[in-house]
Amino acid sequence: MSNFESQTHSLTEVFGSSVFNDATMRERLPKPTYKALKKTIDEGTPLLPQVAEVVANAMKDWAIEKGATHYTHWFQPMTGITAEKHDSFISPTDDGKVIMEFSEKELIKGEPDASSFPSGGLRATFEARGYTAWDCTSPAFIKDNTLYIPTAFCSYTGEVLDKKTPLLRSMEVISTQALRVLRVFGNTTATRVITTVGPEQEYFLVDKELFDQRKDLIYTGRTLFGAKPPKGQEMEDHYFGTLKERISNFMKELDQELWKLGVSAKTKHNEVAPAQHELAPIFGTTNVATDHNHIIMDTLKKVALRHGLVCLLHEKPFAGVNGSGKHNNWSMSTNDGQNLLDPGKTPHENAQFLVFLCAVIKAVDEYADMLRVSAANTGNDHRLGANEAPPAIISIFLGDQLTDILEQIENGGAKSSIQNGDLKIGVNTLPTLPKDATDRNRTSPFAFTGNKFEFRMVPSSGSISGPNFVLNTIVAEVLSDIADRLEKAKDFNAEVQLLLKEIVSNHKRIIFNGNNYSEDWVKEAEKRGLPNISSTVEATKAMVKEKNLNVFEKHGVLNRTELHSRYEIILETYIKSINIEALTMLDMAKRQILPAVIDFTGNIASTIASIQATGLSVDISAQTELLSEVSTLLAQFKKNITSLEKATSDAANFSGDTFDHAAMYRDVVFVKMSELRAVADKLEMIVDEEMWPFPTYGQLLFNV
Secondary structure, X not given: OOHHXXXXXXXXXXXXXXXXXXXXXXXXXXXXXXXHHHHHHHHOOOOOHHHHHHHHHHHHHHHHHOOOOEEEEEXXXXXXXXXXXXXXXXXXXXXXXXXXXXXXXXXXXEOOEHHHOOOOOOOOOOOOEEEEEEOOOOOOEEEOOEEEEEEEEEEOOOOEOXXXXXXHHHHHHHHHHHHHHHHHOOOOOOOOEEEEEEEOEEEEEEEHHHHOXXXXXXXXXXOOOOOOOOOOOOOOOOOOOOOOHHHHHHHHHHHHHHHXXXXXXXEEEEOOOOOEEEEEEOOEEHHHHHHHHHHHHHHHHHHHHHOOEEEEOOOOOOOOOOOOEOOEEEEEEEOOOOEOOXXXXXXXXXXXXXXXXXXXXXXXXXXXXXXXXXXXXXXXXXXXXXXXXXXXXXXXXXXXXXXXHHHHHHXXXXXXXXXXOEEOOOOOOOOOEEOOOOOOOOOOOEEEOOOOEEEOOOEOOOOOHHHHHHHHHHHHHHHHHHHHHHHHOOOHHHHHHHHHHHHHHHHHHHEOOOOOOOHHHHHHHHHHOOOEOOOHHHHHHHHHOHHHHHHHHHOOOOOHHHHHHHHHHHHHHXXXXXXXXXXXXXXXXXXXXXXXXXXXXXXXXXXXXXXXXXXXXXXOHHHHHHHHHHHHHHHHHHHHHHHHHHHHHHHHOOOOOHHHHHHXXXXXXXXXXXXXXXXXXXXXXXXXXXXXXXXXXXXXXXXX
């Protein structure tokens, strides 16, 4: 066996080796139990207790053989990260020894403290009980000698307290409504429609020794001070550049760890900014892809530490440098093998595709505000609209071919498709390349890319569950209306054409194939009536609009109480995040920057005094000008510290409602933070580099 064959064989053996996946279940479960569990997973039938009991025993035996000593119900509370409480398999016996046990009850149900997680008022401090419920549609896995069991999380009174439950509900809803549409098109074989996602993950890596010297990175995940280095990303030499050996070794171990956990890490490369990188997995069902993305984020951080690095997932860890996002590649497929967003070679003749395409267009236009808030967090406010990520205006890129077809539909009916043909490069030895149906528009927030939509606004540190359950639900709502019409149609083909024409005419405003970064587009979007929601605080209003409350309640994804709780949680998180950043800035400004600048001015003053003491006629204008410049900036810096202290204190003592409280942090505290930073960054460019109290951007970005 060659070395290559050995490595390939090893990879196939490693992949999924720590996952209780389908192959393991087929091997270890009795056939009736396996079939019953697969029916629950594939068709959504209720999980029977006797099936869970057999699965629990098999799962325990497998986990123990793999070295596991504990199990945990792994869930996704509204913190935005995952949570876990570990219990051992041991159970005491009468003779003072222990046996290894794991029951059906322990598999399907856990009881974490619900009042200790964000609830938006759903749970009072004394109302502690909450439940985790086994999600059998996402496979269990072993990590750090613990069996991880993916679960949903709810309160004692049944309200949803997590991000997984609405995602699972939305997957069922869109499947139900999409099947109704498929039935009127004559599809009788599909029994389920599955939404799939391939989330690309961007991240930064910095040296841990340097990271540990920056309080802002430690407490907030981003730099609150920092002047731009002489070189940034302007040479465009980092994107897809050769991997440094240290980074390459990190990525190799990262791949191995992810492959063990069944995560199909496929692509890795340097991103645009220095010290920025990207990982992309192969797409999977939305629920499993969401779990895998949490695994990816956690594994990125752990493996980085083993290499003396720290992984930064913040959307904007460095001002003036490209930030990080998460491109959410979303599509719909049937369990009989159709991609419902695949246009085929003649999309103008593919009425089924056009109906599903137009359903997405209408959904995105009508519920753009909900899609926007699904991608909102404090970090993303720094990134969206900064000419490195899509603007805060939702629009759809379709490309020339589909746009032309929709224009034909609006004008009476589509009769042709633009054929892209082949791309001849002009060198005989290079192959002729088949051209894709569309170009890629990297400035678009919601772009059609061949057989899927790429939602590019999603924040790098956030869970993809929110964007996907919103997307699933709003598309399901439009498909429901479409099914209602087509099921009653006397002339099916005529009704389809009328339906398509109406959607195109009413919602073509959302389609934009140009440069989303341009100021002209901002003005044009305003003329079209498209919302430009620039901040998380403003975006949250969408969650309590009656129209949006109604659609999520109608489909049983979230009721209005649960949506109101999420509204409160997002605002509270924003308040806490900005407050922590402000307090961190004050700490660094008063205890690090001020003393350093004072020492520097003291050195200049001493130098001037020493020269003057010699009695020599020496020109000291440069020294006195420098002393004057630094002293002036120092005085302004001190005033700005006082100003930020007052703003932070006033905000902390604010007694209004949550929205107004968050708006105060955005409009007052954050503004004062920016003013303080502006002076500090000027001082950094003057003060002796050896005296500056923490690592600079140049050191952080280029010393990996």
